Amino acid sequence: MLKSLSKIFTGLALVTPLLINRTLYFPFISGKALTFRLLIEIALLLYLLHLLFSKDVKTELREFWLRFKKPIVICLGLVALLFIVGSIFSTNPDLAFWSNYERGEGAWQVLHYFLFFVLLTTLFRTKKDFQSLFLVAIFSGLGAAFYGLTQIPAFPRPEHIEIITTGDRASGTLGNASYLAANLLFTISLLGYFILRSKSQITQIVLSLGIFFSLTIFFQTGTRGAFFGLILGLLTILISNLFVPTRSTRAKRIILAVLLILILLASFAFITRNSENWSKLPIPDRYLDYQQAVRGIQPRLWTWSSGLAAAMERPWVGWGAENYGYPFDKYYNPNHLGHESYFDRTHNVFLEYWISGGIFLLLAHLATIFFAFRALAKQHKRGVFWSILLGLLVAYLIQGFFLFDVLVIYLNLYLVLAYINAYPHLEKGEDIKISKGQKIVLAGLIALLAINFFIVYIPSLFGLLFAAIGVTLLMSMDFDRESYRSDSLNFVFGGLVLAGILFSIYSTIYLPYRKNILITQAILERSILEKVTANIKAIEFDSPVGDPESVTNLQSFALELQDGIAQNGGQVDEATLRLVLDTANEYHDKYLSILPGTRTTYLNGAANLRAGSTFGIDDYLLRGKKLYEDVVEQFPTRIEFIDVLMKVANLQNDEERYTQLKAQADLLRPDINWPEYTGNPTSSANN
Known part of the structure; x- marks a missing residue:
């Protein structure tokens, strides 16, 4: 019973990409990360x-070792x-370990990804098990894509x-x-697996429609990196099959x-990329507009340059996960x-x-992919699916040149890696067969989803229905008979394990959730x-995650308040x-040491400068100016701060400082025609 439940909770982790919680700060991210960790724990x-x-723990541990010495x-x-x-060894250890609400990919989360992989490798031992997981992953991918369909402006939907x-x-x-594009690469590949496995033409047609739908939404993402990955992955599948002797x-x-x-289609598309006929097809211009692609890649190139400089400065242990804001400011490109x-x-x-963990972390990741490639190279002669997995890994690497790993990519990648790792030891058996009763339940749940979406639309109901469908699919797995023994010492150890996990759930899931709600x-x-009282309450709430976000939110409020008053x-x-x-300044200064990068300082300085320049409160003007001067002194290429300081110097009739700043700006961005000093005749200040 315990082992079977563990399998179900592990499999349900694949459904977390479907969760959206509108009540949370970063509704697309926070709920997914917290729910995933809860399910895994x-x-x-x-x-x-x-x-x-367990009465047969020795056999379990023996099988565990068999799979884990890979x-x-x-x-x-x-x-x-x-x-x-x-x-x-990071600049901000708390941020590197616990992460934040926007990304949620710190060391603690990565440890849970590894536990997810361990559970997959340990609990799922038959072909039917993995086919059930693949179905859940496909459902999750198609569900995410369907929501993407509703985001297209031309898609008709009820006004409510x-x-x-x-x-x-x-x-x-x-x-x-x-x-979404990266997720659909995995979804399309897994749909291809079931098309190859199915002997029913009707099933193959339905699955092919799933691929067609996935490709349609894939193109609507307009993601060029994933598109290149898709093309090169497809080429890998085709070319690898040329070398199969059978x-x-x-x-x-x-x-x-x-x-x-x-090749001919690609050549034709490139030659005729400026034709108006392409605009009539449901393909975003991003794929065909070469000049737009060049412009779009420029910020990435500048960021890569900063990242490479940062990696070379700390090559062995890196800067820590979620700490890139620090070297980004240090090696900031004024372009x-x-x-x-x-x-x-x-x-x-x-x-x-x-950057997250040094050169050895990069090598460990690359070694993982290398050993997966090696395993696939040995197996791909058995069938086309192995070539599909080969192409999928190529597509993953190509899109990775322009992205980074996030929850949905980790889940799919680790699922595929677990299958590749477990394949030689998988117990053979029949393909998955969903019973008639399960088909009826699935049909009913999908109908409820449709009714909920088009008529009722209760957001919380979506999560329940997704989980119910996931459980239904997972019930097609093979479940072992479990027999247990009673032992007082084991009850003691069991109590300790239970207490440890419950403490982890409370401190690393519940507390971050509560702070998120407060923000x-x-x-x-x-x-x-x-608002001031609520912001203070959110900041002061004790949680391993959320301090930088809560402080930044307060700075945004201080600035937006003045902007709204000035505009109206x-x-x-x-x-x-x-x-x-004063409240914003107090908490900015108190938490300055844990604020990644200069973004929060930019907001705090802007709020103070606005109070001085618009509402005539000089002490705030001086504070904002001092904050920006300190940033420029520490990060001399941060031209946004220089630009604002030039305006302040002009406001204060400080021609000498304006001239110095303009010379610095001309050096950093000679392509910009920076305005000459004019002074502020209405100001009595003369600093």
Whole structure:
């Protein structure tokens, strides 16, 4: 019973990419990360209790060792360990280990990914088991894609349905178009697996429609990196099958013909990329506009340059996960002005691993992929599916040049790696067969989803229905008979395990969840005084995650309050404004040492400068100026701060300082025609 429940909770982790919680700060990220950790810790608790009380624990441990003395397992274990080591030596150890709400990918989370892999490798021992997992992963991928369909402006939907969008590109339930595109690479590959396994033409047609739908949404993401990965992955599948001796001559000729057609289509698309006819197809211009692609890649190139400089400075242990904001400021490229100015990630999976934990972490990750490739190279002659997995790993690496690993990628990648690792030891058996009763339940649940989406739309109901479908699919797995023994000593150890897991759930899941809710409540408060009180409550709430976000949220409020008053031509009570700014300044200074990068300081300085320049409160103007001067002294290429300081110097009639700043700006960005000094005739200040 315990082991079976552990399998179900582990499998349900694959459904977490579908979760969206509108009540949370970062609704696309926070709920997924916290729920994933909760499921894995419950699954781990159940399995450890199973081992403690199992009558056949020696056999279990023997099989455990058989699967775990593999290079893929060792490498993934090193990845988790080196993430932890990197966090110890990082600039901000708390952030590196616990992460934040926006990303949620610190060392603690990576450790849970490894536990997820361990549970997959330990609990799922038959072909049917993994086929059940593949079905859950496919359902999760298609569910995310369906939500992406509703984000397309042309998609008709009832007016009362509110869909969260993140721009003009489909991002699904993941909140980022690149994440959705990467997820669909795995979904398409797994659909291909079941098409090859199925002997029913109807099933093959339905699965093919799933691939067609996935590709349609894939193109709506407009993600060029994943698109290149898809093309090169497909080429890998075709080319690898040319070298399979068992392939007939006719099959190889067909493969060559398909390769030739793909090359001709690609050439034709490139030559005619400026034709108006392409705009009539449901393919975003991002794929065909070469100049737009060049412009779009520029910020990435600048960021990679900063990341490489950072990696070379600390090559052995890196800067720690989630700590890229520090070296990004240090090696900031002034060309970012006018583009994206703050990057918390390198947007390159290889640099990301190097910076997060040093060169050995990068090598451990690459070694994992290498051993997976080696295992696939040995197996791909058995069938086309192994070639599909080979192509999938190629696609993963290619899209990784422009992205980084996140929850949905980790889940799918570790599922595939677990299958590759376990395959030689999988117990043979029949393919998965969903019973008639399960089909009826699935049909009913899917119907409820449709009704909920188009008529009722209760967000919390989505999560329940997704979980119910996941459980239904997972019930098709093989479950072992479990027999247990009673032992007083084992009850003691079991109690300790239970206490440890419950403490972890409380301190690392519940407390971050509560702080997250408090931040959201602070944002939603309407009264100025209530907002101040709510922000203080959120900041002071003790949690391993969320301090930087809660402080940053307070700075944003202080700035937005003044912007709103200035835009609406309203008046502000100076005492109230001072209360807001003094509170923001107090917490900025108190938490400055744990704030990654200069973004929060930029907001705090801007709020103070606005109070001085717009509302005439000189002491705040001086504070904001001092903050920005300190940043420029520490990070002299941070041209955004120089730009603002030039305006301040002009406001204060400080021609000497303006001339110095302009010379610095001309040196950093000679392509910009910086304005000459004019002075401020209405100001009496003359600093």
